[in-house]
Amino acid sequence: MVYLGIILGSLLGAIIGVNAPVISYTYSSYLAIAVIAALDSVFGGISSVLKKNFDLKIFLSGFFCNAILSMLLTYLGEKLNVDIYLAAIVVFVGRMFTNLTIIRRYYVDKWSDKIQKKEKNNQALESK
Helix, strand or coil, X not given: CHHHHHHHHHHHHHHHHHHCCCCCHHHHHHHHHHHHHHHHHHHHHHHXXXXXXXXXXXXXXHHHHHHHHHHHHHHHHHHHCCCCHHHHHHHHHHHHHXXXXXXXXXXXXXXXXXXXXXXXXXXXXXXX
């Protein structure tokens, strides 16, 4: 079921992406930082699901608050003529890598455990 959702979401995103108008340069930095903030929230959500402490309210509030705060930082930076949004990018990308590490480690451990169980079963069958 999850795989079906991922496939449908990917197809829908590809179709919309091909047919969507090009974002003007004026708003591209806002969209870029909002996408990075949203991806940070998504990786954090996946990580919390694997840790078995996912809360939809926390995920949704983080998703929208991070995106809005990062766009406000971008706006403030434009008004001050300082690239403040770069600080948000560093923080969000750092957290994304941390969450990706947690996700990767979970699946590597799961895969390793599966291989060890298979080897133990093979050894038990050979000793009989």
